[in-house]
Amino acid sequence: MTDRITIDVTVNGRAERLTAQAHHSLVDVLREQLRLFGVREGCGVGMCGACTVLLDGKPVSGCLVLAPLVDGRDIVTVEGLESDNGALDPIQESFVEHTAFQCSFCTPGFLLTAKTFLAEAADVTAEGVREHFGGNLCRCGSYSKIEAAIIDAGGRIAAATADH
Amino acid sequence: MGQGILTAMATLAAEGLEMPIDRVSVSFVDTDITPYDQQTSSSRSAQAMGVSVMGAVGEIRQQLFERAADLLEAAESDLELRDGKIQVRGVPAKALTPGDIVRRTRSGNLIGQGKFMTHGGLDPETGQGRATVHWHQAAAAAEVEVDLETGHVRLLHYEGAVYSGRTINPVQAELQTEGNLAFGLGQALFEEMLYDNGQLQNGNLGDYMVASFEDMPPQLGITVLEGGPDAEIHGIGETSLPPVMPAICNAIYRATGVRIVDLPATAEKVLRGLREQAEVREDAAA
Numbered sequence: 001m002t003d004r005i006t007i008d009v010t011v012n013g014r015a016e017r018l019t020a021q022a023h024h025s026l027v028d029v030l031r032e033q034l035r036l037f038g039v040r041e042g043c044g045v046g047m048c049g050a051c052t053v054l055l056d057g058k059p060v061s062g063c064l065v066l067a068p069l070v071d072g073r074d075i076v077t078v079e080g081l082e083s084d085n086g087a088l089d090p091i092q093e094s095f096v097e098h099t100a101f102q103c104s105f106c107t108p109g110f111l112l113t114a115k116t117f118l119a120e121a122a123d124v125t126a127e128g129v130r131e132h133f134g135g136n137l138c139r140c141g142s143y144s145k146i147e148a149a150i151i152d153a154g155g156r157i158a159a160a161t162a163d164h
Numbered sequence: 165m166g167q168g169i170l171t172a173m174a175t176l177a178a179e180g181l182e183m184p185i186d187r188v189s190v191s192f193v194d195t196d197i198t199p200y201d202q203q204t205s206s207s208r209s210a211q212a213m214g215v216s217v218m219g220a221v222g223e224i225r226q227q228l229f230e231r232a233a234d235l236l237e238a239a240e241s242d243l244e245l246r247d248g249k250i251q252v253r254g255v256p257a258k259a260l261t262p263g264d265i266v267r268r269t270r271s272g273n274l275i276g277q278g279k280f281m282t283h284g285g286l287d288p289e290t291g292q293g294r295a296t297v298h299w300h301q302a303a304a305a306a307e308v309e310v311d312l313e314t315g316h317v318r319l320l321h322y323e324g325a326v327y328s329g330r331t332i333n334p335v336q337a338e339l340q341t342e343g344n345l346a347f348g349l350g351q352a353l354f355e356e357m358l359y360d361n362g363q364l365q366n367g368n369l370g371d372y373m374v375a376s377f378e379d380m381p382p383q384l385g386i387t388v389l390e391g392g393p394d395a396e397i398h399g400i401g402e403t404s405l406p407p408v409m410p411a412i413c414n415a416i417y418r419a420t421g422v423r424i425v426d427l428p429a430t431a432e433k434v435l436r437g438l439r440e441q442a443e444v445r446e447d448a449a450a
Contacts, residue, residue: 043369099335102167102343126382134378137369141346142339143380 005068011036012080020067027051027062030077038078038108042137049136052109053077059113078108081115090160091115091153100149102140109136114150124154167401168336169209173217175332180221181228181262183248207300207399210332212280214397219278227276228262231269235260300399302326304348304407307383308415315435317353317416321383324408329391329398337388341404345384348408350375354428 004019011034020029030036030053039062042050046061053062054076081089088096091114101107110133117132118124129147138146174188191198225245232250233240236258244253251259266274284294307321322345328337354373358365366372391398413424422437 045368045370047370099339102336102339130377130380130382134376137374137376138346139374140339141343141375143346143375143377144342144384144386145339147377 007068007071009070009072010074012076018067022066022068024067025063026053026055026060026065026067026070026075029067030062030075036077036079040105040108042105047135047137048106049109049113049133050106052112052136054112054115057116059116076112076115078111081111089115090156091118091150094149094153094156095146098145098149098152100142100145102142106136106138106140106142110138110146110150114153118150118154118157121154124151126151167209167340168333169204169213171336172210172332173213176214176217177221180218181225181248182245183262187248207401207403209399209401211397211399214332215280216278219280220276221278223276223278224274225276227271227274228265231265231271232260235265235268298396298398300327300403302404302407304404304411306408306411306415307381308412308419310416310419310434311431312420312438315431315433315438317412317429317431317434319349319353319379319381319412322349322381322408322411323385323387324404325387325389326400326404327389327391327398328400330393330395331388331390332397334388334390337400338386340401341386341388342384344402344405345386345408346375346380348405349379349381349412351427352409352412352429353379354430356428356430 004021007018007020007029009016009018011030016034018029018033027039027041030039039053040050041063042048044063046064049061051062052059054060055065055070056074057076081092083089089111091111095101095107095111100110113133113136117129121128121132126147129150133146133150170190174185174190177183177188177190178185228250229240229243232238232243236243236250236252238252238258242253243250245251246256246259249259249261250265260268266272282297284297286293286295303325305323306319309318309320310316311318324341324345326337326341328334331337350373356366357372388400409427413427413429416429416434417423420434420438421441422434424433424437426433
């Protein structure tokens with residue numbers, strides 16, 4: 001049980017080789033070995049969404065994923081949302097413009113969940129946002145600006161896709 | 165901590181010398197070197213620290229003017245701050261930046277100090293006197309829906325207002341007020357610390373219910389009432405929180421006649437209240 005397991009995984013577009021013990025979570029290895037501090041632990045039991053990462057494109061709670069299970073897979077954290085030249089993702093820009101945060105501890109979780117939500121949702125409504133993001137807690141209570149930022153980002157993404 | 169006090173301090177300092185805010189840096193607290201402070205409390209960081217920062221910047225401004233008067237060979241009264249420089253009024257060519265002034269006079273550092281002090285207090289024997297230097301004002305209105313079968317309460321519409329005086333950062337003030345709703349709504353309806361023999365049983369976000377997106381009311385209005393440009397800096401961090409819980413519980417009473425006297429207003433308490441009302445009606449009819 002104390003043996004270290006080697007994990008080969010793509011993180012934010014880069015191939016990484018990590019090691020972990022069988023009981024380590026994805027949050028542990030991403031923070032400690034890759035110093036990706038955008039992955040935060042709020043509850044450790046998959047309820048708060050602060051540890052959200054994209055695993056093969058789907059948002060998961062990193063605290064519920066055992067690190068050895070991501071061998072060979074693809075992970076995106078909030079650090080991977082901006083483009084190589086440093087340009088922010090439209091969702092990030094929208095959050096900045098709406099000041100959709102206070103302490104910003106929950107923000108990475110919201111951004112990553114929004115990434116797939118906006119890529120898949122045909123129609124982004126206030127009710128739809130509320131329902132979809134019930135698993136991302138914001139203790140500072142920035143919900144209404146977060147809702148506005150997500151809806152606005154949805155409009156921009158839809159417009160950009162329509163232009164192509 | 166998220167209330168934006170560092171930004172507020174930087175804004176005030178920048179305004180005092182008409183500099184762009186990115187020229188201001190605010191040091192972080194380091195317990196090794198930062199002077200001891202009692203606490204950050206009473207929703208008065210912006211007021212107490214803000215007024216002190218303005219005083220300190222005022223001293224620096226005065227020191228800059230004195231030195232500039234010398235360098236520019238003008239009377240202090242003929243100088244003005246314009247576009248981040250100290251300039252002889254009406255003569256744009258005779259202007260110096262604060263950096264120029266400090267370097268050319270070999271001043272090293274200019275240090276300003278500001279103070280904010282209050283007076284008053286209550287007589288320990290009579291309880292009379294001056295309890296505070298100013299009061300904080302907020303109001304709340306809530307519309308709820310109560311399921312009479314389950315006792316479950318849903319907040320449908322909330323309007324909150326708070327007086328913010330001279331508002332340094334209006335967006336931040338809105339965010340704090342909205343945050344107070346989320347905080348108060350939880351306290352009113354489902355937040356509870358449960359103890360068993362002195363041991364906290366629900367100390368994890370998984371067990372301690374905080375407001376999620378789905379708990380927020382579909383209709384929400386927040387009004388931050390700003391004072392005019394001469395208004396004083398006013399605290400708002402906590403102000404809009406206390407009215408939230410009474411507004412919700414008063415709405416529950418208006419809807420059902422059930423008086424909630426201890427929080428949270430759980431479904432069980434509401435149902436218990438409804439049952440007691442039914443028993444009273446039955447007894448009266450019998």
